Amino acid sequence: MLEPSANMPWFKGWKVTRKDGNASGITLLEALDCILPTPPTDKPLRLPLQDIYKIGGIGTVPVGRMETGVLKPGMVVTFAPVNVTTEVKSVEIHHEALNDALPGDNVGFNVKNVSVKDVCRDNVAGDSKNDPPMEAAGFTAQVIILNHPGQISAGYAPVLDCHTAHIACKFAELKEKIDRRSGKSFSGYPPLGCFAVLLSFIISLLKLQYILWNKSPIKAPLLFFLKMLFIYS
Template sequence: MGKEKVQLRIMIIAQVGSGKTTLTERLIDLSNGIHRQTPSLHDCSITTEASPTNFETMNYCVTIVRNLNHRDFIKCALKPSIQADCALLIVSACMDEFENSMSSFGQMREYVLLVYTLGVKQLIVAINKMDADDVCYSEDRFNNIKTEVSNFIVKVGFKPECVAFVPISAIHDDNLFEVSNRMPWFTEWTLKREGGMITGKTILKALDAVIVPQQPIDKPLRLFVHDIFKVRDIGTVVAGRIETGVLKPNMIVQFSPSNIIAKVQSIQMHHNSLDEARPGDTIGFHVKDVSLENLHRGFICSDPQHEPAQQAASFIAQIIVFNHPIEIRQGYTPVLYCHAAHIRCRFVELLEKIDRRTNKTIETSPKCIKSGETTVIKIVPLEPICVETYHNYPTLGRFVIRNMRQAVAVGIIKEVEKIKVPLDDMITAHTNQD
């Protein structure tokens, strides 16, 4: 039996009508050896399916964790964004379609800023619809779009020399898995890596060039709870994803912020029992002597004897406001989405404005924040939540701020003031029951 391929999680982001649905379908079909002239899904489709989709490359088993399109889906983007290793940005080469996507009314700028701030630092840009009548596989059109996108993403924080730009036609399979003969002018994309330069011509090769981060198994256990079930003849089953550390049967775990202590009876993934669950694993595990009512989505599971997660009293964060019609002032009370939790919060202090390009302070104690500005603020949760610093636990240290039914800011946590609760008595009491 061959070696199991490494898991690569990608997120596809695109303006509506850019060919996202067609490209996704063709990648899956080509991976399975299916070739056809006309895809059953067309560019005019508006995708609402949220289920992960899989296909394989030479190096990876690729999971598409979410297809984004409408603004209302920015809230949903938080969960897959924190799980993605790479973002695949699709832009249309068609006249006006690209220009509209890059305008202030377009969605592309917002999506790219969102995924970068939420920790997705690897990007592939597919310039689609090169076959369109007003494009005709034009080298000039490709180069102009590449230049404009490069100028934008460098302001966000991406390095264009580390981004593969690939001209494609998804509907004709051009430069997806095989090199197209319709664009002989396109010699290759080039990526800068620590060990040198990587080159290629297709989306497939660009995906194989993505670097998957190492699993943080040596860090303290952090698992965020997605769901809780009551299973007949078994009991309470918790579903969640491990971000750091290791979970094993018979471990004593703590669920925060409620500080409930429980024993892990068994672990399953894809209906198979596990002796050990590691970072990246989405699992279900049976816990003993805990009722369904005492656990909630957004809780953090940790090891009470090894740096357990604790409820946050307040935290310092750096945010970027990108979609707010009026000034934001001290006392602002939006909704904060972090990992699987969402709670009301209050901006209790505006500390300083930052020049995002230089990371230097340009104003201290500002009276207000406007769209486009980067600011360091102090936030107080108005409901119990566990968060961590972005430096120590990136997944648990980045968040989205929503108000008026839309995302208005994204941020990362720099410092956390935690509510410390002694747990020795709770651990001893539970252990004695066994």
């Protein structure tokens, strides 16, 4: 199970063929290690933008890593929080055209009638017809404190790193101190639910518990007011 054995001379090993690369081995442990996780293609599209390019003869090309869902040419996507909606003309990976992009792919996609000034890094693209992304007015999160030189209290204002976003935030309320093994998980969009809080170094890791969506057309202020759950080891 864990290492090759002379007690099974008849067993020559296992082999699997797949487009992501062939795999082979002898032990059960090796076989388990080669099982690929199922990509979350059944969830709504979420694609945080890493950069936006203007390419002559093509137009505006946002670039980012697919987190959930599927991106296809012809889809109508919405960028949050700027609330810009447009149609996807083409999808590419390293200048190779794709019929669809899946979670884990680093893609560039050409969009219609959108200027490079209309969207920016840290925006999130989603399917406008299937649970489009919205701006969050605030959220409740579990926080694991890794290292901090002083006392943390309500009103504390660090910098929040969430995927490609880098923005100031504010702790509105510290609800309680709890054991790190307790609390519910954020399962709606797992890849988008983890982020880091920075001072001049990483001071904590966070896991979303509850989101308060901002459905108002008025943009939220730069400082997000957060309710946080602190988790100490």
